[in-house]
Amino acid sequence: MTLQKIVCANLFASIVVVTLAGQSAQLGYSDTPMLPGGKWHVHDGMRPQPTIVTPGPAGEPVPAPADAVVLFDGRDVSKWQTPDGKLAGWRVVNGAMVVQPMSGDIVSKDTFGDVQLHVEWATPDKPEGNGQERGNSGVFLMERYEVQVLDSFKNQTYPDGQAGAIYGQFPPLVNASRGPGVWQTYDIVFIAPRFADGKLVSPARATVFHNNVLVQHDVTLIGQTVHRALGTYEPHADRLPIKLQDHGNPTKFRNIWARRLQ
Numbered sequence: 001m002t003l004q005k006i007v008c009a010n011l012f013a014s015i016v017v018v019t020l021a022g023q024s025a026q027l028g029y030s031d032t033p034m035l036p037g038g039k040w041h042v043h044d045g046m047r048p049q050p051t052i053v054t055p056g057p058a059g060e061p062v063p064a065p066a067d068a069v070v071l072f073d074g075r076d077v078s079k080w081q082t083p084d085g086k087l088a089g090w091r092v093v094n095g096a097m098v099v100q101p102m103s104g105d106i107v108s109k110d111t112f113g114d115v116q117l118h119v120e121w122a123t124p125d126k127p128e129g130n131g132q133e134r135g136n137s138g139v140f141l142m143e144r145y146e147v148q149v150l151d152s153f154k155n156q157t158y159p160d161g162q163a164g165a166i167y168g169q170f171p172p173l174v175n176a177s178r179g180p181g182v183w184q185t186y187d188i189v190f191i192a193p194r195f196a197d198g199k200l201v202s203p204a205r206a207t208v209f210h211n212n213v214l215v216q217h218d219v220t221l222i223g224q225t226v227h228r229a230l231g232t233y234e235p236h237a238d239r240l241p242i243k244l245q246d247h248g249n250p251t252k253f254r255n256i257w258a259r260r261l262q
Contacts, residue, residue: 027131028158033230035169036222042168043158043228050159053174055211058183062118064257069110071242072097072256080106083143083243096122096252099137099244107143107241113192114261115141117242118185120254123151125181131157135180137251138167140243141190142236144224145204147216149251152177164215166206167225172215183254184211189261193221195235203233 028045040047064070071079074095080088082104089103123135135151145166152163152175159165163184164172178184187209194201203223208216223231244253 027156028161029228032228035230042230043161045158047159047171049156050162050164050172050175050215053176053213055176055178055213058178058211061120061255062185064118064255065259068118068257068259070257071108071110072253074254077106079109080244081109083107090246093252096254097256098252099246099250101246101248101250103246105243105246107243109241110258111237111239111241112142112258112260113239115188115190115192115242116259116261117141117188117190117256118258119188119256120183120185121149122183122252123149123180124250127151127155127180130155132161134249135251136245136247136249138243138245138247139186139188140225140245141188141204141206142192142240143243144236144240145190145206145221146225146245147186147188147206147208149245151180153179164208164210166208166216166219166221168227168229168231169222169225170216170219172208172210173217174213174215176210176213176215178211186210187212192238192262193233195233198235200233200235 029043032042034041077088088106090100091098119139127134134155137149138146140146148165148167150163159171160168163177189207191205193204204221205218206216207218223233225231
């Protein structure tokens with residue numbers, strides 16, 4: 001290899017590789033499609049990292065309003081099933097619903113369109129791995145529009161894949177993460193997309209509070225959230241289940257409730 005090629009190779013490596021917890025790991029991608037606006041790629045590792053904001057202390061579970069549908073109250077998983085209608089394989093431990101790695105995603109038996117959703121979650125208190133490998137899960141509105149769940153406390157990843165991100169589309173405005181094992185909250189207002197005659201009439205929109213800190217402000221989704229690609233819209237029902245993701249980490253959830261807004 002010529003000296004010029006070596007210099008170029010080293011420069012490229014310095015751009016795409018960072019040191020995390022003493023180990024080298026790729027931070028994001030540069031070979032993915034360009035997002036609308038033409039400035040950043042999907043999962044772009046060079047996109048600015050959100051500013052860290054320390055949220056208030058974790059508190060007791062937030063009681064569900066009188067008109068809410070309670071999806072998990074700490075007792076059992078009877079409100080959930082696998083996407084193909086089988087019994088949910090996640091366990092309930094000390095009032096929390098815990099992901100059982102390799103058991104698969106679970107979906108709510110109730111369906112929703114426009115919704116106010118409250119979810120409390122905690123990543124493993126003994127963190128393992130880096131980036132997307134640490135405490136990864138997700139809250140999917142209508143089974144396809146994801147708010148990322150991840151241990152983003154002193155753990156960098158590509159910005160549109162960290163906690164509070166609309167996965168692959170919008171990084172959170174700030175990083176409001178608490179530490180591993182500490183309960184965190186999402187409060188999500190989701191406006192479902194509208195279709196007519198098989199065509200998109202209005203796209204989905206989302207507002208998200210992470211630990212009571214605004215991290216997504218009425219963003220307009222470009223389509224369903226997908227890995228390393230641009231999401232698109234495909235016509236679907238007006239109401240669909242909420243999905244929680246099994247990404248191989250024993251992340252836990254509690255106190256899940258939703259208010260229908262339509």
